[in-house]
Amino acid sequence: AQSVTQLDSHVSVSEGTPVLLRCNYSSSYSPSLFWYVQHPNKGLQLLLKYTSAATLVKGINGFEAEFKKSETSFHLTKPSAHMSDAAEYFCVVSGYSSASKIIFGSGTRLSIRP
Amino acid sequence: GAGVSQSPSNKVTEKGKDVELRCDPISGHTALYWYRQRLGQGLEFLIYFQGNSAPDKSGLPSDRFSAERTGESVSTLTIQRTQQEDSAVYLCASRLAPGESYEQYFGPGTRLTVT
Numbered sequence: 001a002q003s004v005t006q007l008d009s010h011v012s013v014s015e016g017t018p019v020l021l022r023c024n025y026s027s028s029y030s031p032s033l034f035w036y037v038q039h040p041n042k043g044l045q046l047l048l049k050y051t052s053a054a055t056l057v058k059g060i061n062g063f064e065a066e067f068k069k070s071e072t073s074f075h076l077t078k079p080s081a082h083m084s085d086a087a088e089y090f091c092v093v094s095g096y097s098s099a100s101k102i103i104f105g106s107g108t109r110l111s112i113r114p
Numbered sequence: 115g116a117g118v119s120q121s122p123s124n125k126v127t128e129k130g131k132d133v134e135l136r137c138d139p140i141s142g143h144t145a146l147y148w149y150r151q152r153l154g155q156g157l158e159f160l161i162y163f164q165g166n167s168a169p170d171k172s173g174l175p176s177d178r179f180s181a182e183r184t185g186e187s188v189s190t191l192t193i194q195r196t197q198q199e200d201s202a203v204y205l206c207a208s209r210l211a212p213g214e215s216y217e218q219y220f221g222p223g224t225r226l227t228v229t
Binding site: 032034036042043044045046049051052090094101102104105106107 | 157205207219222
């Protein structure tokens with residue numbers, strides 16, 4: 001079965017320290033992978049996507065993610081957290097055997113301590 | 115250009131009433147998705163439309179839920195005889211094409227409260 005797992009439901013970091021949000025997937029195919037962010041009471045916004053080009057993907061707001069096929073991971077990182085990064089983050093995998101099926105992870109809530 | 119819009123933004127209804135939620139996708143986007151997001155939870159897939167193909171209804175939780183889309187334009191999600199467990203934010207997303215590399219564009223959602 002294909003799936004995506006976000007390993008942490010909640011991550012808390014201090015402002016100015018690095019952020020790591022973990023995502024693992026399983027797939028029989030070479031998938032496309034996405035990270036979306038959802039700020040409180042707002043819609044989802046695309047942060048970045050991997051589509052079988054460069055394995056290190058840079059997104060908006062200083063975020064980046066690295067596709068590691070051998071580890072089936074697509075972790076999201078940022079060198080220095082900002083208060084405005086506090087939000088819910090979703091890892092998403094697409095492609096599989098049916099173009100209609102886009103699998104969302106359960107989400108990771110990122111809190112930033114002053 | 116304009117993004118995905120949804121209306122109403124908020125809807126409060128009494129248990130047992132029917133509600134209709136609307137989604138206007140980005141013009142030219144052939145794929146449209148409906149999701150449900152309960153408080154503090156992830157996204158739950160409901161239904162997918164792709165062009166004039168038969169929709170993928172595999173995520174609809176019961177026969178009280180139905181959705182329509184006219185061509186590649188507006189979609190409506192209808193919930194009949196609403197129950198309190200239907201309270202959630204209903205999100206619509208559109209996508210340029212069904213290929214896996216295309217990202218989804220989400221609307222702001224409709225917050226449904228069933229009293």
